[in-house]
Amino acid sequence: MVGVLALQGDVREHLAALEQAGARAVKVRRPEELDEVDGLVVPGGESTTIDKLARAFGIAEPLRAKIRAGFPVYGSCAGMILLADEIADPTPDLAGRPQESFGGLDITVRRNAFGRQRESFETDLDFKEVDQSRGPVHAVFIRGPWVERVGPDVEVLAEVDPAHASHTATLGGRSRIVAVRSGRLLATSFHPEVTGETRIHELFIRMIRGEA
Ligand SMILES: NC(=O)CC[C@H](N)C(=O)O
DSSP: OEEEEOSSSSHHHHHHHHHHTTOOEEEEOSHHHHTTOSEEEEOSSOHHHHHHHHHHTTOHHHHHHHHHTTOOEEEETHHHHHHEEEESSOOBOTTSOBOOOOOOEEEEEETTTTOSGGGOEEEEEOOTTSOGGGOOEEEEESSOOEEEEEOTTOEEEEEEOTTTSSOHHHHTTSOEEEEEEETTEEEESSOGGGTTOOHHHHHHHHHHTTOO
């Protein structure tokens, strides 16, 4: 059974995508519920809000500990930010306390890297570790982050090619990393759960089962 962290964000879409990819999926909000699932999806939404709510619900620390112990987690968009060990531009809250992440992935992410809402875009990606015979992965980016640094144990699964994006200026003429994996942690800057694309969730389910 796979959980979706249900504090804020597009929880329902991830539950549906997991079911479509062949897993049973449930919402997870409380620390006890973490122990009932074999892996967790951290959805897209607003990473500062999810961070604050996770601390308020007392689930941030238990989740950090589980991640350190090898628990499989897939983070999409805000979820990628929450899995990153380092946020390039952490937003402080009203008390001046900087945004925190759960961490686990040895990467540095930049929030809203492609620009604001109106710079949201879609593109096709070559995505490693998924069935290529089903074509490229169509990716929707909604105020997504990109990955600015990857550690030695992090595998890059997909990059946005500046030639394919409407973002030549933002990208500065270079490709940007938008999907990574390290051990049993998976993260994408984009939202496969909104396009009917099931291969990323299928990959995550295979990772949980130890098949990928
Ligand atoms: N679609 C998303 O998840 C956007 C992420 C959001 N910009 C953040 O920084 O948390």
